[in-house]
Amino acid sequence: xxxxxxxxxxxxxxxxxxxxxxxxxxxxxxxxxxxxxxxxxxxxxxxxxxxxxxxxxxxxxxxxxxxxxxxxxxxxxxxxxxxxxxxxxxxxxxxxxxxxxxxxxxxxxxxxxxxxxxxxxxxxxxxxxxxxxxxxxxxxxxxxxxxxxxxxxxxxxxxxxxxxxxxxxxxxxxxxxxxxxxxxxxxxxxxxxxxxxxxxxxxxxxxxxxxxxxxxxxxxxxxxxxxxxxxxxxxxxxxxxxxxxxxxxxxxxxxxxxxxxxxxxxxxxxxxxxxxxxxxxxxxxxxxxxxxxxxxxxxxxxxxxxxxxxxxxxxxxxxxxxxxxxxxxxxxxxxxxxxxxxxxxxxxxxxxxxxxxxxxxxxxxxxxxxxxxxxxxxxxxxxxxxxxxxxxxxxxxxxxxxxxxxxxxxxxxxxxxx
Amino acid sequence: xxxxxxxxxxxxxxxxxxxxxxxxxxxxxxxxxxxxxxxxxxxxxxxxxxxxxxxxxxxxxxxxxxxxxxxxxxxxxxxxxxxxxxxxxxxxxxxxxxxxxxxxxxxxxxxxxxxxxxxxxxxxxxxxxxxxxxxxxxxxxxxxxxxxxxxxxxxxxxxxxxxxxxxxxxxxxxxxxxxxxxxxxxxxxxxxxxxxxxxxxxxxxxxxxxxxxxxxxxxxxxxxxx
Numbered sequence: 285x286x287x288x289x290x291x292x293x294x295x296x297x298x299x300x301x302x303x304x305x306x307x308x309x310x311x312x313x314x315x316x317x318x319x320x321x322x323x324x325x326x327x328x329x330x331x332x333x334x335x336x337x338x339x340x341x342x343x344x345x346x347x348x349x350x351x352x353x354x355x356x357x358x359x360x361x362x363x364x365x366x367x368x369x370x371x372x373x374x375x376x377x378x379x380x381x382x383x384x385x386x387x388x389x390x391x392x393x394x395x396x397x398x399x400x401x402x403x404x405x406x407x408x409x410x411x412x413x414x415x416x417x418x419x420x421x422x423x424x425x426x427x428x429x430x431x432x433x434x435x436x437x438x439x440x441x442x443x444x445x446x447x448x449x450x451x452x453x454x455x456x457x458x459x460x461x462x463x464x465x466x467x468x469x470x471x472x473x474x475x476x477x478x479x480x481x482x483x484x485x486x487x488x489x490x491x492x493x494x495x496x497x498x499x500x501x502x503x504x505x506x507x508x509x510x511x512x513x514x515x516x517x518x519x520x521x522x523x524x525x526x527x528x529x530x531x532x533x534x535x536x537x538x539x540x541x542x543x544x545x546x547x548x549x550x551x552x553x554x555x556x557x558x559x560x561x562x563x564x565x566x567x568x569x570x571x572x573x574x575x576x577x578x579x580x581x582x583x584x585x586x587x588x589x590x591x592x593x594x595x596x597x598x599x600x601x602x603x604x605x606x607x608x609x610x611x612x613x614x615x616x617x618x619x620x621x622x623x624x625x626x627x628x629x630x631x632x633x634x635x636x637x638x639x640x641x642x643x644x645x646x647x648x649x650x651x652x653x654x655x656x657x658x659x660x661x662x663x664x665x666x667x668x669x670x671x672x673x674x675x676x677x678x679x680x681x682x683x684x685x686x687x688x689x690x691x692x693x694x695x696x697x698x699x700x701x702x
Numbered sequence: 703x704x705x706x707x708x709x710x711x712x713x714x715x716x717x718x719x720x721x722x723x724x725x726x727x728x729x730x731x732x733x734x735x736x737x738x739x740x741x742x743x744x745x746x747x748x749x750x751x752x753x754x755x756x757x758x759x760x761x762x763x764x765x766x767x768x769x770x771x772x773x774x775x776x777x778x779x780x781x782x783x784x785x786x787x788x789x790x791x792x793x794x795x796x797x798x799x800x801x802x803x804x805x806x807x808x809x810x811x812x813x814x815x816x817x818x819x820x821x822x823x824x825x826x827x828x829x830x831x832x833x834x835x836x837x838x839x840x841x842x843x844x845x846x847x848x849x850x851x852x853x854x855x856x857x858x859x860x861x862x863x864x865x866x867x868x869x870x871x872x873x874x875x876x877x878x879x880x881x882x883x884x885x886x887x888x889x890x891x892x893x894x895x896x897x898x899x900x901x902x903x904x905x906x907x908x909x910x911x912x913x914x915x916x917x918x919x920x921x922x923x924x925x926x927x928x
Contacts, residue, residue: 293816304803304844604799607760608860609788610816611781695760698799 286617293610294617301618302625310626313590317630317678318637320583324670325638327579328572329660330651335565337656341494343553345423348380348523349532350539351556352548360518361548368522374538376530381422383521384413384508388477390449390501392464395472407462409449410500411477413508413519422525425490425502432469432488439504442487443475448498450489455654461499475501477511493655522548580673584681587626591619592685599689603697612690616683623682627675635671638662706769707867707899708734708757713766715752715922726752728922730766734901736867739894741913742903749922750903751872757901758791758870759783771867788816792861794871798853800845800860806832807841810860817864831859835889851882858889862898869893871902875909887912 302310343349352367354360361367364382371377391406416435420426425444426434430453435442445467447453454463467473471486484503492498505519526535532552539550554562595602605615643660650657689697696702715727726749734740744750755761757768759775768775770790778786793799800809807828814824832838835855845853854874861869871890875883883906891912894900902913910916918926 289816289818293812296812296815300803300808601801604795604801605812606784607787607799608793608813609784609791610812611784614816695755698760698795 287613290611290614290617293614295621297605297610297615297618298621298625302622313587313626314629314633316586317583317626317674318633320579320586321631321634321671321674322637322642323579324576324674325634325662325667326642326660327575328569328666329662330658331568331572332565333646333661334651334653334656334658335561335568336661337650337653337658338493338561339554339557340659341492341657342557345425345428345492346494346497346523347551347553347556348422348525349530349553350524350526350535351551351553352522352524352539352544353551354520355547355549360514360516360520361522362518363547364516364518364522367544367547370542370544371522371524371539374535376526376535377524378527379418379422379525381415381418381523382505382519383419383523384505384512384514385520386411386413386477386508386512388475388501390445390464391474391476392467392471394474405465407449407464409446410496411475411508412500412502413505414502415505419502422523428490428492429488430491432486434488435502435504439487440507441482441484442503443473443484444488444490444502445473445486446498446500446502447489447491448495449501453489453491475503475511477508478513480511480513482511493653493657495655576670580677583674584677587623587678587681588685590626591623591682592688594622595619595686595689599692599697600700602689603692603694603699606690606694607698615690616686619682619686620679623678624675626682627678631671631674635667638667705736706733707736707738707771708732708901709767709769709772710757711767713753713756713768714764715749715756715761716764725764726922727756727763730919730922730924732917732924732927734868734899736899737894737897738915739890739898739900739913740902741910741916742901742919743905743907743910743916744919745905748919750905750919753919754870754872754901754903758793758868759787788813789864790867792864792866792869794854794857794861794869794874796873796876798845798850798857798877800853800856802845805842805844806837806848806856806859809845809856810863813860814864827863828859831863832856834862835859836885849882851878851885854878854882854886855889858886862893867899869898869900871900873903873905875904875906883909 352361368380368382371380388409388411389406390409391404393405397404416439417437420434429444435444448461449463450467451463451465467486469486469488472483473486475482475484490497490502526532536550536552539545544550602615606612643662646660650659710730710732713727713730714725716723716725730753742750742753756763770786775783804812807825810828810831811824814827815821819827829841832841835858837852837855837859840848840852845856848856874886878886887909890900890902904910916928917924
C-alpha cells in the first residue's frame with residue numbers, strides 16, 4: 285500500500301485539496317484539533333499541577349530542598365551549631381534557616397471573659413521560633429502577611445498568627461482547632477508553652493495554603509527558647525535551599541554519608557510531603573488521563589465525521605480518480621495526509637498556546653485553589669506522547685472513512701449510484 | 703493486416719433490483735480494429751453506455767468475453783484492471799469529470815504521475831496535450847474558471863496525454879453547444895488521423911459521421927454495424 289508512488293500521488297492530491305479547500309472549514313477542523321490537544325494536555329496538567337502546587341509551596345515556603353528535623357527519639361537536633369557550620373561549608377547550599385518548634389495554646393479576649401464557665405477564646409497551635417530575617421530570606425514569609433506587619437529583627441513579645449487560627453480566615457472549626465475570634469493586628473493574646481504563660485501582641489497575620497504553617501504561630505526564636513526553658517542552641521528544624529539545578533537526593537546522601545543522620549532526620553522535600561499527597565497526585569493523573577481519553581475519542585469521532593462527509597461529497601471524484609487509474613491506496617493516503625495536516629497543525633498551534641501562554645501564565649498567576657496554588661504541569665515528554673496519540677488517532681479516524689468510500693464500486697461512484 | 707484491439711463475444715450485462723433482473727446487453731459480439739474510430743449509437747436506454755463501461759473495464763459484465771489487446775479481461779484482478787485503465791485507456795466523460803481542486807495542467811498531469819513519470823516530464827507532456835487542444839494559455843486555470851467546451855478539451859487532453867491504446871468517449875458533446883461540440887469532434891478526427899483508436903458513444907448523427915464505423919444498438923443488441 286505505502287509504495288513510494290502511492291505516497292507521492294497521495295501527497296500531491298492532499299496538498300491540492302488542502303490548498304484549495306475552504307479556509308473556514310480548514311480553520312474549524314484545526315481549531316477542533318487545537319481544543320482536543322489542549323484537552324489532552326491541560327486537563328491532566330491542571331489536575332497534576334494542583335498537587336504539584338502543594339509540593340512547590342512546601343518546598344518554597346517550608347522545607348526548602350532538604351530538611352533536617354529532630355530524630356523521633358529526640359526533641360531537637362543535637363549539636364546544631366556544628367551541624368549548621370558543616371552544612372554551610374558544603375558547595376551546593378544557597379540558604380538555610382533554623383527553627384524551634386513546640387506546641388502551645390493561644391488565647392484571646394481573656395480580659396473580657398466574665399466567668400470561668402464561659403468557653404475560652406483559645407486554641408492549640410504549633411509555635412515556631414524563627415530568625416525573622418533568615419526566615420524571610422528563605423521562605424519570603426513576609427510576603428504572606430495579609431494583615432499587620434512582619435516581625436522585625438529585635439522584636440520581642442510580638443507574634444505572627446497563621447490564618448487557620450483566625451476565625452475570619454479559617455474554614456471553620458476542626459477537631460482540636462477552634463479559631464480565635466475578634467483578633468486583629470495589635471490585639472494582645474496569651475501564649476502558654478510548657479506551663480509558662482506570656483502576653484504578646486499579634487503583630488501580623490500570615491496566610492498560607494500549607495496546613496502546617498497556617499496552623500502555626502511565628503515568634504522570634506530567642507524569645508521562644510526562653511519560654512521553652514532552653515539554654516542551648518539546638519533547634520528542631522534546619523531547612524536548606526540548594527543552588528538551582530542541584531540534586532536534593534545527592535545532597536541528602538552527602539549529609540547521610542557525613543554522619544549527620546545520627547543527629548537528625550534528613551529528608552528531601554519530596555520525602556517530607558505526606559504520602560497521601562503523592563497518592564492524590566497519582567489519582568489525579570489517572571483521572572486526567574481518563575478525561576483526556578474521552579477527549580481523544582471525541583476528536584477521533586469528529587475527524588471521522590469530517591473526513592467521512594468530505595469523502596462522501598467527493599465520492600464522484602474518488603470514482604473518477606479510480607476510473608482514470610489512480611490507485612485506491614493513493615487516494616486513501618491523500619486522506620491520511622490531510623488528517624495528519626489537521627492533527628499536526630492543531631498540535632503545533634496547541635504547543636504555542638501551551639508553552640507560550642498557558643504554562644508561563646499559570647506560573648505567573650496560579651489558579652487559586654483553597655489548598656494549593658495550581659500550576660499547569662506539562663512535561664515535554666508527556667506532551668510529545670499525547671501529540672503522538674492524537675496524530676495516530678486522527679490518522680486512523682481519517683483513514684477509515686476514506687477506505688470505506690474508496691472501496692465502493694468505481695462506476696457507481698462516478699454515476700452517483702448507491 | 704489490421705489487428706483487433708477489442709474483441710467481444712456474447713457479452714451479457716444484467717442488473718438486479720430485488721427479484722427483478724433486467725438484461726441490458728443481450729449477447730453483444732463486436733470487434734474493433736486498431737486505429738478505428740467507432741461511434742456507438744442508439745436511443746436512450748438502448749445499452750450503449752453500458753457497453754462502453756464493460757469495454758473500458760469500469761464495470762464487470764455478467765457473462766461473455768472481452769479481450770483487449772488479446773488479453774482476457776475476465777481473468778484480471780482489480781489492480782490489473784486499474785493499471786490497464788491507467789496505461790492503456792483514456793476516458794472522456796459526458797460531464798468532463800475533472801477534479802475541481804486541480805488546475806487544467808494538474809488534471810492532465812495526474813495520471814502521468816501515477817504512471818511514475820517524473821514531475822517535470824509529466825508537466826511537459828500535460829502542457830503539450832493541452833496545447834494540442836488549444837488550451838496552452840489556460841494551464842493554470844481551475845475547471846471552475848473554464849467554459850464547458852474548454853473543460854471537455856481538458857478532459858480530452860487528460861485522456862490522450864499518456865498516448866493510450868484506446869480512447870473511450872461517453873457522449874462527449876452532450877453538454878456542449880454546437881460550436882464547442884464541433885471543436886471537440888475536430889480534435890477527435892485529428893486524433894483518429896494520427897492512428898488513435900476511438901470508441902465514442904453518441905446519440906447525435908452529425909457527430910457520429912466523424913467516425914469511420916457506426917454501430918447501432920437497440921434493446922441490448924447490435925442492430926447495425928456499418
